[in-house]
Amino acid sequence: MKEIDKYMTPAEAAYRWGIKIERLKERLKPSRNNEEIEQMVKDGQIKYFIEPGKKNRSWIISTDAMEKWYPKESKNVPL
Template identity: 55%
Template structure:
């Protein structure tokens, strides 16, 4: 496996873990999980890009973050 495979979009993460994409996206809502999100951002386990003119964040998740939230990846 290449190092790049350790990082993914929420859509890929949902597919790889066999869970609904909305489940992954809900973990990225500061109104529900602010403390967890801040901790993972500090550790570099997740990141986002938000264009200065935009409202929507585009997220990148690490395998480590997904394991912490949802356990082992579906094989």
């Protein structure tokens, strides 16, 4: 696996793990999982960007984060 393939958008992650995007977005809500999210950001498993003056976050998720959250999910796309 190439290094770049270890990181993906939420849409790609949901597709590769065969889950609904809404299920993944719920995991990424800081208001619900604030401590877990902040720890995963510190550990480099996920990252977000907020454009100045905006509220929405753009996420990048690692395969490590997905395997932590959904270890029993079957992946749709082998790499």
